[in-house]
Each structure stands twice: as C-alpha cells, then as structure tokens.
Amino acid sequence: MNRVIIIFSTLFVGSLSAQWDSWGSEPAASSQQTTNKKKTTANASVTTSKGGASASASVTTTGSAAAPAAAAAANTSVIPPIGIHYNDSAVAHYEPEYVNQDTNLTVLEGEFIPRPYLRKGDEKFRRRVWRMIDLRQKLNKSWTWPRNPVTQIFWELGTKGLVRAYNTDSLRSIITPEGIVSKCSETEAVPVLNADVDPNNYDPSDPSNFHDSMVPILFKWNDLRKFEIMEDWIFDYKHGEMKPVIIAIAPVRDKKMTINGQTITTPEKPFWLKMDDCRPTLAKSQVFNRYNDAMRLNWDQHINGHRLFDSYIVKTSDHDNAYLHEKREFESDQTALLLESEKIKNDLFIFEHDLWEY
DSSP states (O other), X not given: OHHHHHHHHHHHHHHHHHHHHHHHTSOHHHHTOOOOOEEEEEEEEEEEOSSXXXXXXXXXXXXXXXXXXXXXHHHOOOOOOOOOOTTSOOOOOOOOOOOOTTSOGGGGTTOOOOOOOOOGGGEEEEEEEEEEEETTSGGGGGGGOTTSOHHHHHHHHHHTTSSOEESSTTSOXXXXXXXXXXXXXXXXXXXXXXXXXXXXXXXXXXXXXXXXXXXXXXXXXXXXXXXXXXXXXXXXXXXXXXXXXXXXXXXXXXXXXXXXXXXXXXXXXXXXXXXXXXXXXXXXXXXXXSSOTTSOEEHHIIIIISOOOOOEEEEEOOSSOOOGGGSGGGSSOHHHXXXXXXXXXXXXXXXXXXXXXX
C-alpha cells in the first residue's frame, strides 16, 4: 500500500513541475518582469515484480538566470531629459486680468432693484420726514471717500444738467445749471492798482492808489458738509411692513452773509434732486464698504438698500410746514430740539410696533 502511495505522489509532483515550466516559459516582454526562468524535469519509473510492486521516483529542478541582453532590454525606457531650458526661444505669454471671484462685480453695472409696485389702497399709513446727514460724523465718513466721494456725484448731477434739478422740496420749480452756479457763487472785493499809477513807483500804504474789484468765488463740491433727504415712511398693508422711501436729496452748504459788519453763516440748499433720477448713476459708482473688503457696494445699495448712514430728523409734516429749529419753543433751547427729533423717530417705531400682537 505504501508503494502505491509513493507512485501516485511521484506522478503528481511530475505533472505539477511540467505545468510550472509552461507558466514560466511565457514571453518576458509581455509581463515586463526580469525573472529567471526555471526548468523542471521529472523522471518517474515504475517496476512491478511478482512478489510485490516497487516504485522509484526522482525529481530534479534546475534554475538558470535570465540573459543579460534580455534584462537590459527590459530595463531600458525613454525618459525625456530634465533641464531648465535656458536656451529655449521666448514665447509670448499673456496673463488674464486678475478678478477676485469672491466679489460681486454686478454691483457696478448700473443695475438696481426697482421698488415694487404699491397700490394706493394698500398705503394705510404715510408720514413724511426730513433728515439731516452730517458728513462729519464717523458713520458717514464713507460719503467723503477720496476715491469716489458721493458729494461730487450729487453736485455734478445738478451743476452739469445730468438730471433735472428743483428749487425747493416741492419738486415743482426747476432750476438750471447756470442758476445753481450763480446761486452758489460769491463775490469778494479785491484791491487793484489804478491804471494811472506807475507800478514801479507807488506807495502801497496810500489807499488812493487802489480801487476795489469784485472777484467771483465759485463753490466747490468738496466744501459740502451736509445733505438733507426727504423721505416717506409707508405702511404696506399688503405685505405687512413699514418701509422708508427716499423721495429727494439736497446738498447743504454754508452761506456767508455780512450784516452790520458781522459775518453770519446760514445753511442753504442750492437745489433738490429726485432720488429715482439719481439711482442709475449711483448704481455705477463704487463705495467703500467699512464692514467687508471682499464685498463691493454701489451708492444705490449704500443709501437706498442698506441705509448705511446716520442722520437726525429736522422736520416732519405739520400744519405750519416749518422746521423744528424755526418753531418758537425750540429757538433758544437746543436740548429740547434734539429731544423733539428723537421723539418723532420713536413715535414711528412705536406705531409700527403696535400694529402687531405678541
């Protein structure tokens, strides 16, 4: 029995060696491996005698290294030389203009969001107030941004005739650009040497050698310090919200007047502009955003959209149509004038607050 097992074991080892030899004889180029070929030979002999069975098996395995030429061919590959290419010819290369993709570039294309249509029947409440915007306050510093000041924009809209300008806040009487310039111009007396006086030989202390000449002084937009806006606070019954709508805006300049030898400065509004006429121009003008450098804003968003300005109320719709400082009870009391302004603002807030139940 043991002899029969040995015979079958010998035959199995021989067949396995032959199969391994057929696997190892595949072309080296297809597998691209540098392995040594192995040759396996197996010899088996079986002898059967009368008294029993005898078996002898011999397995011989020999291994031979791959040829040097085949190994060299397998290891050879085409690798481009790596260099710094100093001798290459110059090729024109144009970089595209850098654009920060995080910014909203459409804000400078002159497009603005028009106000939604509001039916007159849905206006359940309307209150008109006048506000003063002082550019010297910290929150209003962006209005005097040197790169694109809004004072220059509003002034040129009126003085260059780009939009229609009005005399008063009634928005009925029109004023021309020439009328604005003459209204804002002032004259100053300047001493000029007389024509019959020798300029090389005269006494500067003698007033008879001079005569006064009136010289016009034009007002400049960078001298503006205040703006006055006229707005309506409207309760929209359909949408259930209280919203402000700026109707018009006017620059305020300091007008100097001489009375009895004393110079008095009084505020003057040279012209009024409708805000709806100014919005297309404001939408094309960039403004400094003090809260986020990655987000650009235009002046229409700054004023009408987000209302990023500080102001105080100077007038409200009343029977006498007078400013608060013109009323008798506030002429000499500036503290009471400020409290009255805050009271009007608080009344608008309370009115909106009382419209809802909590």
